[in-house]
Every structure is written in C-alpha cells, then in structure tokens.
Amino acid sequence: MMAHKVFISYDHSEDAHYKYLLQAWSNHPRFVFEFDNRSVQTAINSEDASRVKAGISSKMKDATHLFVIVGKLSHESDWMNWEIARAKELGLKIAAVKIEKSNISPTGLLNIKTSWATSFTQARVIEALDNAVVGYE
Template sequence: MAKHKVFISYDHSEDALYKRLLQAWDANDKFDFEFDSRGPDVAINSTEASVIQASLTKMMKSATHILVIVGAKSHESDWITWEIDRAKQSDTKLKLAAIKLEKANKTPPGLLNVGTAWATSFTLDRIIDALDDATNTY
C-alpha cells in the first residue's frame, strides 16, 4: 500500500498533547504527518488568516489524507471547520479520517454523512486502520 501523507487537523489550544504523540509516531514508514505551525491564538477572521490559509492549502494539496483529532471543543473551532471544508474541495479532495478523544465529544459537522473513516481508539494501529479505510467519495 502507498504511504499516506496525512494533514492533521486539531484544536491547537486543547489537544496539542495528541499532536505531540503523533509527531513521535511520525517515524512509522506507513505515513507522513503534516502539521501546521500557526499559533492557536490567530483568529480565522484576522488579517493574518489569509496567509495561514494559503500555507495550509499548500500543505493539504501535498497530502493524501486529513486526520481530524476530535477533542471536547473541536466542533466549535472555526479553523477545524475551515480545514475540513477545504479538504473536501475538488482541488484538494483529501481522504477523510478522524479519531474522537472521548466518545461523548461532539463531531464537527463537516465529518458527518460523508463516509469519514473513524479510528476506534487513539492507538497507532487504529489510526493506521482508519487511514487505510479512508475515502474521498463524499
């Protein structure tokens, strides 16, 4: 199977611990993770947003998948909403995968009813399974 190039979407202020864990797993030969380096305090409607969006779009266009880490506040994040919507546009069309950190966490609307592949737990094997099962047939 081809190597997955994965763009990670997560709440920078709430779920950075999980990003760091994924960075530790990044040595795995089944995938490469892409992380954006914007600060968590940059609002999507700020004057800096367009530069960040252009940078994120470039990273997404070089990826094959988007993996959304669904934390307690992810469904409220304008950035996560934008990243999911951007990932589904025809010039990007990333395969969708996600992992809920807690079962009760609310799913961001852009992941619903579009065939998102879900990891059943935050473990390397389950995340690889979700990436392997992910499609872009939304």
C-alpha cells in the first residue's frame, strides 16, 4: 500500500504536543506527515496571510489527506477552518480525531464523510487515514 501524505491541521497554541507525537510516529511506512508552522504568529486577515496561505496551499496540493486534531479551541480557529475549506477545494481525503469527546468540531468537518479516529493512538490514526474518502460537494 502506498504511503499517505498527510497535512496536519491543529491549533498551534493549544495542541502542538500532539503534532510532536505525530512527528515521532512519522517513521511509520504507511504515512508521511506534512506540517506548516507559518500560520502560528500570523493573523488570517493580516497582510502576510496571503503568503502564508500560498505556502500552506503548496504543501496541501502535495498531500493526499488532511488530518485534523480537534482540540478545545479548534472550532474557533480561523486558520483551521480555512485549511479544512482548502482541503475540500483540493479534493483531499479528510480524517480527524477529537482529543476530548466534548471538544466542538470545526464546522467544516460536519455533514461530510470525515473519517474519525476513536482515540489519539497510532493504530486509530492509521485506521482513520486508511478509511478516509473524499466525501463532500
């Protein structure tokens, strides 16, 4: 089976440690993770946002999947909402995991065929990525 090229969308202020766990798992032959840290200090409506969006889009165009880490504040993140919308435009498969069951999903993940990992474990993340499909209009 070919490796999934996965762009990770997460709240940089709250959930970076989950990104580091994924990086530790990235030597697994089934997937390659792509991260973009340029949006960390840039407001989505700032003058630099178009440059950041272009860089993120470039990485996303090379990906097969978007994997969304849904933390406590994810639903409030303009960047995460933009990344989900961009993934849909590019026809990426979308998978996600809620860190806590009570976390609110970003609206872009709702009413589409998001492949949900039932927990943040390597086995469940792989399963969600393997089961992800393009399922939105």
